[in-house]
Amino acid sequence: MKSWQDRLAGIAPRFLVALHDMTIVWLTWQILHRVRYTFVAQAPDFPLWSNEIAIVLLGQGVVFWWMGLYRGLWRFASLPDLWNITKASLLGTILIALGLFFYNRYYLLPRSVLAFYPVLLIVLLGVPRIAYRAWKDLQFNRAHHASSRVIILGAGRAGEALVRELRRTGIYYPVAFLDDDVRLYGARLQGIQVLGSLENAAAVARETAAKMLVIAMPSLDAPAMQRVVAICESTGLPFRMVPRLVNVLDGHSMPGDLKEVAIEDLLGRKSVTPDWKLIRGWLGGRSVMITGAGGSIGSELCRQCARHGAQRIALLEVSELALLTIQADLLRAFPDLEVIPILGNCGDPAVIAHAMRLAEPDAVFHAAAYKQVPLLEQHLREAVGNNVLATETVARACQDAGVATFVLISTDKAVDPANVLGATKRLAEMICQTMDDGNAGTRYVTVRFGNVLDSAGSVVPLFREQIRKGGPVTVTDPEVTRYFMTIPEACQLILQAAAGAAHASIYTLDMGEPVPIRMLAEQMIRLAGKQPGRDIAIVYTGLRPGEKLHENLFHADENYRPTSHSKILQAEAREIAPEFLELALQRLRNAYTRYEPEELRDVLRVAVPEFEPLEQDFDATAANIVTFPTRETRRTR
Numbered sequence: 001m002k003s004w005q006d007r008l009a010g011i012a013p014r015f016l017v018a019l020h021d022m023t024i025v026w027l028t029w030q031i032l033h034r035v036r037y038t039f040v041a042q043a044p045d046f047p048l049w050s051n052e053i054a055i056v057l058l059g060q061g062v063v064f065w066w067m068g069l070y071r072g073l074w075r076f077a078s079l080p081d082l083w084n085i086t087k088a089s090l091l092g093t094i095l096i097a098l099g100l101f102f103y104n105r106y107y108l109l110p111r112s113v114l115a116f117y118p119v120l121l122i123v124l125l126g127v128p129r130i131a132y133r134a135w136k137d138l139q140f141n142r143a144h145h146a147s148s149r150v151i152i153l154g155a156g157r158a159g160e161a162l163v164r165e166l167r168r169t170g171i172y173y174p175v176a177f178l179d180d181d182v183r184l185y186g187a188r189l190q191g192i193q194v195l196g197s198l199e200n201a202a203a204v205a206r207e208t209a210a211k212m213l214v215i216a217m218p219s220l221d222a223p224a225m226q227r228v229v230a231i232c233e234s235t236g237l238p239f240r241m242v243p244r245l246v247n248v249l250d251g252h253s254m255p256g257d258l259k260e261v262a263i264e265d266l267l268g269r270k271s272v273t274p275d276w277k278l279i280r281g282w283l284g285g286r287s288v289m290i291t292g293a294g295g296s297i298g299s300e301l302c303r304q305c306a307r308h309g310a311q312r313i314a315l316l317e318v319s320e321l322a323l324l325t326i327q328a329d330l331l332r333a334f335p336d337l338e339v340i341p342i343l344g345n346c347g348d349p350a351v352i353a354h355a356m357r358l359a360e361p362d363a364v365f366h367a368a369a370y371k372q373v374p375l376l377e378q379h380l381r382e383a384v385g386n387n388v389l390a391t392e393t394v395a396r397a398c399q400d401a402g403v404a405t406f407v408l409i410s411t412d413k414a415v416d417p418a419n420v421l422g423a424t425k426r427l428a429e430m431i432c433q434t435m436d437d438g439n440a441g442t443r444y445v446t447v448r449f450g451n452v453l454d455s456a457g458s459v460v461p462l463f464r465e466q467i468r469k470g471g472p473v474t475v476t477d478p479e480v481t482r483y484f485m486t487i488p489e490a491c492q493l494i495l496q497a498a499a500g501a502a503h504a505s506i507y508t509l510d511m512g513e514p515v516p517i518r519m520l521a522e523q524m525i526r527l528a529g530k531q532p533g534r535d536i537a538i539v540y541t542g543l544r545p546g547e548k549l550h551e552n553l554f555h556a557d558e559n560y561r562p563t564s565h566s567k568i569l570q571a572e573a574r575e576i577a578p579e580f581l582e583l584a585l586q587r588l589r590n591a592y593t594r595y596e597p598e599e600l601r602d603v604l605r606v607a608v609p610e611f612e613p614l615e616q617d618f619d620a621t622a623a624n625i626v627t628f629p630t631r632e633t634r635r636t637r
Contacts, residue, residue, distance in 0.1 A: 060092040089118040155179035159216035163190040215241035274496040282499035284309035289361040291346040292368030294322020296455035312338040314359030347390030356401040363405040376420040377545040387424035412450040419546030423611040436504035445501040449509040450483030471536035483511030510567035
């Protein structure tokens with residue numbers, strides 16, 4: 001409960017502003033009458049108060065209140081506030097005219113008073129507000145000259161909004177704009193001059209004694225952003241950027257935040273716009289269960305499901321710390337969400353049956369998996385147990401419980417698998433395909449994608465740690481490439497694919513162009529303010545066990561077709577004999593129980609015919625690359 005002091009503190013400023021405005025209305029009425037009769041020989045006396053004046057004050061006050069004139073703050077008065085004053089003055093004049101007509105038919109009221117009343121009122125109400133803001137801005141500028149001086153790159157809407165935010169916080173003091181639009185040279189935005197193009201950043205920084213650069217161009221594509229970052233690096237000053245609008249809307253950034261330029265800003269990833277109406281219609285009010293809920297993909301799926309209408313989310317996680325972390329995050333961000341934490345192994349039939357009874361899910365996202373390629377080459381049994389047998393356990397439990405949708409999070413390494421991770425994930429896809437009867441019952445959906453930036457165990461946090469320690473940064477091969485996307489983008493497209501998926505379907509996400517890992521390392525070194533080869537060395541260590549030089553997104557025998565979303569393609573599933581698959585699974589279970597890795601490897605090779613483990617003398621340059629048909633997809637949309 002608010003105390004009476006708090007309530008008074010909130011009401012008092014608005015009361016004083018209202019008193020000021022009513023005084024201005026009274027003063028306007030008095031001035032207009034006295035000016036009207038100044039040169040009249042026998043002018044009638046005009047009282048300081050009368051019923052007529054009471055009608056004027058009442059009518060104009062009602063309009064001021066109705067127009068919300070007291071919701072804004074004089075400190076931030078601007079053109080929208082002046083427009084509100086103009087509308088309120090004109091509407092007030094109309095209401096006053098009607099009131100006085102019915103009161104005394106305009107007896108002794110000069111028509112010129114009514115004509116000039118809104119004009120004078122607009123001036124007398126607007127000037128104090130603008131003067132007050134100018135005075136506060138002047139005070140701010142004097143008080144914050146000691147703040148860190150910054151140059152803003154980009155004199156557009158984002159730059160103008162950034163100046164407002166910087167002046168509000170007072171941490172940074174903007175001294176200049178730079179923009180490549182020659183029409184803006186010499187112009188002023190919020191009183192700050194555009195001093196030239198971006199190429200002049202170094203010279204302008206010296207002249208203005210700037211301490212930092214801020215990139216206020218959130219819609220730049222990757223090549224343009226790389227150019228701007230190179231310009232910033234050439235100045236030797238630290239630089240930041242305003243967050244992208246999609247990050248603000250998703251809650252990952254606040255509007256006034258300044259963030260470091262991240263590697264994903266330089267990789268050519270265009271922002272994804274899913275069909276939110278479709279996703280919310282599918283998720284709204286439903287119960288969802290996510291295995292591996294504490295992992296990189298699982299935790300973001302939890303947030304996305306909560307953000308888009310899920311009523312209940314069951315978190316199935318084997319790591320107690322990861323489970324506690326994601327549970328606390330969800331409860332803090334979504335207090336009305338029903339969260340069911342379940343600690344246990346999703347490959348345990350008893351655990352998954354217990355989870356099904358608790359959550360009664362409408363959809364299950366199976367994100368739990370082992371994903372580290374070199375490690376799984378040495379631990380085949382655990383890879384089969386977690387990626388194959390656990391998937392079968394969860395998928396069959398969904399079938400028994402009548403779950404509407406089961407979504408398997410797969411990988412591009414399942415295409416022409418050359419390692420244990422890819423082979424086990426491909427076998428998991430086959431399990432889901434054979435369990436789907438194609439008409440009724442559980443709808444089994446598989447979504448494939450490549451590496452996600454900044455996920456646990458990926459190269460980005462590894463490179464970041466190596467750079468922090470002074471290097472060297474280790475890259476397996478100068479020619480190695482990988483597909484990348486951000487974790488939020490991957491999860492949004494997973495939801496998009498799942499919401500409109502067909503039975504027994506396999507979807508592949510548009511990962512953009514493959515990124516050379518060497519280039520990724522060089523850009524991360526530069527973003528850290530260092531130079532590759534001079535400050536931080538890059539060492540090539542050779543491909544590790546199970547690694548390919550390039551990854552594929554589609555198998556040559558999988559025909560693909562576009563979907564309703566331009567960044568999602570559907571692969572035509574290959575024919576699988578259920579009896580053959582069941583026999584292979586039975587052999588895997590037996591070999592898993594007896595801990596027979598050679599038997600497990602033999603069964604994998606038989607069950608997944610395209611599985612060709614990489615040998616030591618494997619010629620990585622001969623890897624088959626299937627180009628992702630992004631252009632054809634966009635044309636068919």
